[in-house]
Amino acid sequence: MNRTTRRLPRKALAWQVALYGLLILLALVYVYPFLVQLATSVKTEADAAADPVSLAPDPLTWAAYGRLFLRSDFPVWFANSAIVTVLVTAGRVFFDSLAGYALARLRFRGRGVVYAALVAVMAVPTVVLLIPKFLVINQLGIYDSYAGMVLPLLVDAAGVFIMKNFFESIPASVEEQARIDGAGPFRIFWSVVLPMARPALVTIVILSFQGSWNELSHFIVSAQSPDLTTLTKGVASLASGQLSQGSQYPIKLAAAALMTVPVALVFFVFQRRIMNTSEGAVKE
Amino acid sequence: MSSRPAGIRRGEAVTGWLFTLPVLLILGVFLLVPVLMALWVSFSDWSGRGSPLSSDVGFVGLDNYAAVTTSGSLAERDFGIALRNNAWYVLLVVPLQTALALFLAVLVNRAVLRGRGVFRTAFYFPSVTSSVAITVLWLFLFSTSGVVNTILARVGVAGPNWFNEPSGVLHNLLGALGVRSGPEALTGHGFLGVTWWDWLAGPSVAMSAFVIMAIFTTSGTFMLLFIAGLQNLGPDIDEAAMMDGANAWQRFWRITLPQLRPTLFTVLTLGLIGCWQVFDQIYTGTQGGPGKTTLTPAYLSYQSAFLSQDWGQGAAIAFILFVIIVLLTILQRWILRERR
Numbered sequence: 001m002n003r004t005t006r007r008l009p010r011k012a013l014a015w016q017v018a019l020y021g022l023l024i025l026l027a028l029v030y031v032y033p034f035l036v037q038l039a040t041s042v043k044t045e046a047d048a049a050a051d052p053v054s055l056a057p058d059p060l061t062w063a064a065y066g067r068l069f070l071r072s073d074f075p076v077w078f079a080n081s082a083i084v085t086v087l088v089t090a091g092r093v094f095f096d097s098l099a100g101y102a103l104a105r106l107r108f109r110g111r112g113v114v115y116a117a118l119v120a121v122m123a124v125p126t127v128v129l130l131i132p133k134f135l136v137i138n139q140l141g142i143y144d145s146y147a148g149m150v151l152p153l154l155v156d157a158a159g160v161f162i163m164k165n166f167f168e169s170i171p172a173s174v175e176e177q178a179r180i181d182g183a184g185p186f187r188i189f190w191s192v193v194l195p196m197a198r199p200a201l202v203t204i205v206i207l208s209f210q211g212s213w214n215e216l217s218h219f220i221v222s223a224q225s226p227d228l229t230t231l232t233k234g235v236a237s238l239a240s241g242q243l244s245q246g247s248q249y250p251i252k253l254a255a256a257a258l259m260t261v262p263v264a265l266v267f268f269v270f271q272r273r274i275m276n277t278s279e280g281a282v283k284e
Numbered sequence: 285m286s287s288r289p290a291g292i293r294r295g296e297a298v299t300g301w302l303f304t305l306p307v308l309l310i311l312g313v314f315l316l317v318p319v320l321m322a323l324w325v326s327f328s329d330w331s332g333r334g335s336p337l338s339s340d341v342g343f344v345g346l347d348n349y350a351a352v353t354t355s356g357s358l359a360e361r362d363f364g365i366a367l368r369n370n371a372w373y374v375l376l377v378v379p380l381q382t383a384l385a386l387f388l389a390v391l392v393n394r395a396v397l398r399g400r401g402v403f404r405t406a407f408y409f410p411s412v413t414s415s416v417a418i419t420v421l422w423l424f425l426f427s428t429s430g431v432v433n434t435i436l437a438r439v440g441v442a443g444p445n446w447f448n449e450p451s452g453v454l455h456n457l458l459g460a461l462g463v464r465s466g467p468e469a470l471t472g473h474g475f476l477g478v479t480w481w482d483w484l485a486g487p488s489v490a491m492s493a494f495v496i497m498a499i500f501t502t503s504g505t506f507m508l509l510f511i512a513g514l515q516n517l518g519p520d521i522d523e524a525a526m527m528d529g530a531n532a533w534q535r536f537w538r539i540t541l542p543q544l545r546p547t548l549f550t551v552l553t554l555g556l557i558g559c560w561q562v563f564d565q566i567y568t569g570t571q572g573g574p575g576k577t578t579l580t581p582a583y584l585s586y587q588s589a590f591l592s593q594d595w596g597q598g599a600a601i602a603f604i605l606f607v608i609i610v611l612l613t614i615l616q617r618w619i620l621r622e623r624r
Contacts, residue, residue: 023391027406030500034409036431037421052424052431099307108300114308121311124319127561127582128606131589131599132318135325135336140313152314155307185299214414216564221590232416236568239420249424256417267412274412275404275508 041254048249064254074255077234081213084149084230088212091154093204100163101189122157134221148222153212159204166200206270210263231259326599348596359597364476366579372487374559377498382551384503389510408504415564418501423447423569426493446493450575452485453492488577494565506551513547549620553613560609581605
């Protein structure tokens, strides 16, 4: 540590400058596209076409946003994404932690089988499931409904593992006392163990929020009605030029920017957690 | 554990099953049953109407699989093209995203680095945004007179018409050297309805834009995995090697990298699995065009089933894709296994 506080030899200093220069350059490459996106969303179409690189709109106009909110289905898409995301996240927090608790703490015949089945399930690539999911949703008569959009996403195997790992790290003695006091298993889970699991729960909330907000393929195969269009589907249809004549880049980029706002907010609020959760998110 | 009174443990079997029931039920109904149903559909002539399980749906054996692999028809050629496109995508994206992620991780993992939170945030942010939003942005950046071409023009390069350019980059390179058509041995024969010469076309210019996008959006996620891996390494071996006079480059190759093997395996596997499933970007951006050069098996499977109503073929393509992913993952595990 204190190596840095000492005076650096000239060669080391040159290295430092080069390192920071490289990092700043790379960071600019990663951030610049998003700045362009924001800038373009408040440009006129002519300005966006004339000087796409510039970050200074001339003139600055909120027309794209006005158009999206007042004269398109954007608010419906936003509401649908919000509804689905809230339901999916609530379901995953509850069901994943319930199952995770059982796998971590309860001794029951067949537990090994359940565990193995979950591991196997995680290995199935989702894109292979597009057709089959549609088939089952259709058979169950929940195609083109919130039920069809939400139910299949309500649990996820990775979330169960995150919760299981967390519960295993809580000392068993915590539950012992409640058990002696006569609390049943659900009561112990709900009022003793679950409140302690906040860090793991936050992880599940972040992952399922991002996952369901950004989900596209499942919504393509589970619903078709315009009333049930989510942001991902809606903005994808915008991209292929549904709204418009011409390129309409300001509107498309404004829509893409707006759909990024909620995940960006979650990201910046929980940044520290997100930066540390990636280990838990992936099964070793 | 076993010293606990039996009475308290008695209800656990029931509770255990009750607690795991919702997860098992939902995954069973929306994952296991669908896979079995699709397997059946891939062996049937179901037309998309009524139930695939009804008695008037016939079993056609391997016909659907044959249609996309040996029929000599358009379906076979489309499948061949989709495999070609995706294979190039994987071949470029997986090594590049892994190398870039590792490079970023090593850069920001230095203890003495100031503002590393800012850098990490910048590199990771593209990973949290949806593939749809990123694709919309990419269509703008790589449009004919878009940001990328404007910047290229300033350094004197005439950029291509990215998302409308079907020519393969390797063919273009050869073209620049004056080679415009392949030898008879390559153009006369082929695999899956695509000549060897066309297999070697490289990714189309349009696909290259998707390659760049994939690297841009995933390097941040994998950087976090590498950072976690780096932080699990003890400094002892590194310091010992430093004492022995190994330079930074040698220490990285001989000491750090071998120790990162488990993380490397995770990153490569996740990358491989993800890259063979490219769908959102194609659906949002190019729908397989131009000239089918951004068609991928995942998108072709969707297209066959939902747009062309060829459900059996769509399901067959999905299962072939599944097998490809599983085989490659096993192969990778075998290559990267610990050798003693």
